Amino acid sequence: MDAHSELLRNLKHRKPGYGLEQAFYSDPDYFRLDMENIFYRDWLFIGHDCEVARPGNYFTVQIGDYPVVIVRDREKKIRAFHNSCRHRGSRVCASERGSSAKLVCPYHQWTYELDGRLLFARQMGDDFDASQHSLKTVHCESIGGYIFICLAPIAPDFAATRALIEPYLAPHRLGETKVAFQSSIVEKGNWKLVWENNRECYHCAANHPELCKTFPEAPSVTGVQGSKDDPEIVAHWDKCEAAGLPSVFRIDENGQFRATRVPLLHESESYTMSGKRAVARQLSDDVSTRQIGSLLLYHYPTTWNHILGDHAISFRVLPLSPTETQVTTKWLVHKDAVEGVDYTIDELTHVWLETNDQDRQIVEENAFGIRSPAYEPGPYSVEHEGGVLQFLEWYSNTMETRLDGGKRLSKVA
Secondary structure (H helix, E strand, C coil), rough: CHHHHHHHHHCCCCCCCECHHHHHCCHHHHHHHHHHHHHHHCCEEEEEEEHHHCCEEEEEECCEEEEEEEEECCCCCEEEEEEECCCCCCCCCCCCCECCCCCCCCCCCCCCCCCCCEECCCCCCCCCCHHHCCEEEEEEEEEEEEEEEECCCCCCCCHHHHHHHHHHHHCCCCCHHHEEEEEEEECCCCHHHHHHCCCCCCCCCHHHCCHHHCCCCCCHCCCCHHHHHHHHHHHHHHHHHHHHCCCCCECCCCCEEEEECCCHHHHHHCCCCCCCCCCCCCCCCCCCCCCCCEEEEECCEEEEECCCCEEEEEEEEEEEEEEEECCCCCCCEECCCCCCCCCCHHHHHHHHHHHHHHHHHHHHHHHHHHCCCCCCCCCCCCCCCHHHHHHHHHHHHHHHHHHHCCCCCCCCC
């Protein structure tokens, strides 16, 4: 049986309320189908506007087989291109980030304008048409300080994403922030295990002592059910909405993205060991209300986020292989906040650096056990793991829909 048919059959016969078969977390053909049908077709969170604050600023990223460069052009528009020279394919920008007046391929010095147009190609002959050799464009959208890209030739409509998410992000003015610190780790587990672990706090009390000082582990906070029936959460929504901060739980009809604001424990203001602010300067000049909790923003398959009164934290998930996933975390503060005066890196990052490392260990132990020939999918807790069930529902529905018309892969016997 080919991989396409096998994966589709396993999805259609998956036992309700149970996890996925072993192959979903380790098989190279299943992984390739994930990449082709999700990561190469959907909108992906890739970084922040503030990372390309000025014309000529750029950063690069690798998504599966695709190297991509994101740059701000002279008209201050954020653009994305395939990071492959139109001459012989060399990467045009090899550094993780930088700034340049032009994009120049180091191999033969083909030179591109910041909008992707080829400006210079030495001694290519009189009949050479530079206009036919611009950098290939990648779909790119900016929303509330977040940059999304799509590798598909025809991108899905972004309007629904913008309509739901933008009102929640707007008051926080994340376009006027800076990245105070960034961390990238590689978790030796499939990308779906990373997401499954994130989508529940059933494991938090036993594994995240730092996070549990401020973040509630109640299912109504971490899942997708029960929040409207939780009087503490509803009261928090009312308070924040009255202050002009959209807060009520909203989710896309297909379950791919959602946003809500939740209270922190013990009237905490930030993810610190004390619960006190990590940054003296408010994240946004438009938000003066204190104890606004955390704005939780999720968008499958690449990002979850926490946006507080004093700083914001974004997480980016990118698969590296069937059994390796890169998780990049960025801490954003007001652009005028001064390190050593308004904040220290240690206090700003301590809780989530510890939590990320704990989650890495959890995912790797999970992956290790799944590799056992004795593994079989077990049942999820309906009360505590509703978020996991919702993620797997989105994954299964997306893959089933797309595989029905997708290209088949031959599976090696």
